[in-house]
Amino acid sequence: MHHFHYVEKKLHCEGVALETLARKFGTPLYVYSQRTLAEHFQKLDRAMAPVDHLVCFAVKSNSNLAVLRTLADEGSGFDIVSGGELARVIAAGGDARKCVFAGVGKTTSEIEFALRRGVYSFNVESEAELQRINAVAGRLKKIAPVALRVNPNVDAHTHAKITTGTYENKFGIAFEQVEAIYARAAKLKNLRLRGVQMHIGSQLTSVAPFEQAVRKVLPLVQRLQAKYALEFFSIGGGLGIVYDPALASGAANWWQTKAAKNILTPQKYATRLLPLLRPLGLKILMEPGRFISGNAGVLVTRVEYVKRTGKKNFLIVDAAMNDLIRPAFYDAHHEILPLTQKSGAIISSDVVGPICESGDYFCKDRPLPKLGEGDHLALLSAGAYGFVMASNYNTRPLAAEVLVNGRKAAGVRRRQTVKEILADEKIAPWAK
């Protein structure tokens, strides 16, 4: 569910017409719904209420300070993967003691920073990393809380680029090696073994792979718990969202349709996993990113040109793959809606950006209303892995971001300028 709806033919985010925002802030423009963010967090938090738990929002999915603040105010913890993300959480007013630090390549300075700030746990992805954390902690005279990331070797049946829990992936420690590494870690003086972590992939649309992974890892967790007095078990993120029919199906009762009945909800997730997790008596951590932020954001863009070739109708818009790379990178589907609802002719169209690559498209052969220069479109479900994956490719400035709360809207990131892009570069001193 989300709060992007047509009101009198105008697409709104909560109580604000997106066209008003496009005029005021320009395009391309990311717009986030605060209410959607908070409600998604609350849904998962409530579903997991029967166990001691902490929802740690995956900062990588959307790291805008205003988004992080919204979640911190809801009581969220954070899953971070760099010193930069920890700095963001702190700048947003979040609590470092509710942060879990993941990632296969933590540097010494990142480990130092996280130790000084007192993160809840380092989710460790190799024995070499364990040694390094122990050494850094020793130098700082601190005890580092750690959890090993178990790779359960379970196929998540998701896109190859976002599968993480099989031995084909670089992530985690092979299931069979985990116990021996805990035993060696227990001998390292500056570590405290605090938990166990796993994450099998992203955009999972059924609960079965989660259940399979939890069932597989559970006996191991119990053995480790008995030996090392662990405190938590993190079951990772990965809850998928609906990218497809939602609003565009036009069905006001979309949530009662057959497609909707099959989707993965926090209730289904909790109903299947809680009976397995509850007997452990451990604190359960989750690291959802997309589930919370995905449908809470849209990318608004403007049609610059309409171009008809022999075969195709191209809508050339002012957003591009540098703003939202998911269609180019993962063949991802993003629903596309005009900001002003149109009736009449439907034309099969490709929505493409101005970048000089054929991969720079948002959709191909999509039935869309007849649109012309100056019309605005919204790319839905762009709140996760949207702005955070943006780049300056083709020297295109990063888009602006806006947060909406009811009838209020605030710019939460100013549009970058070309001057800012050039500011850090210089000509080599020996140039003629």
Ligand code: LLP
């Ligand atoms: N925890 C760990 C250890 C992760 O690696 C990830 C995502 C998450 C949590 C959050 O996953 P989520 O709940 O958002 O599915 N850029 C890709 C997704 C990459 C996901 C990377 N890891 C996309 O646009 O689909």
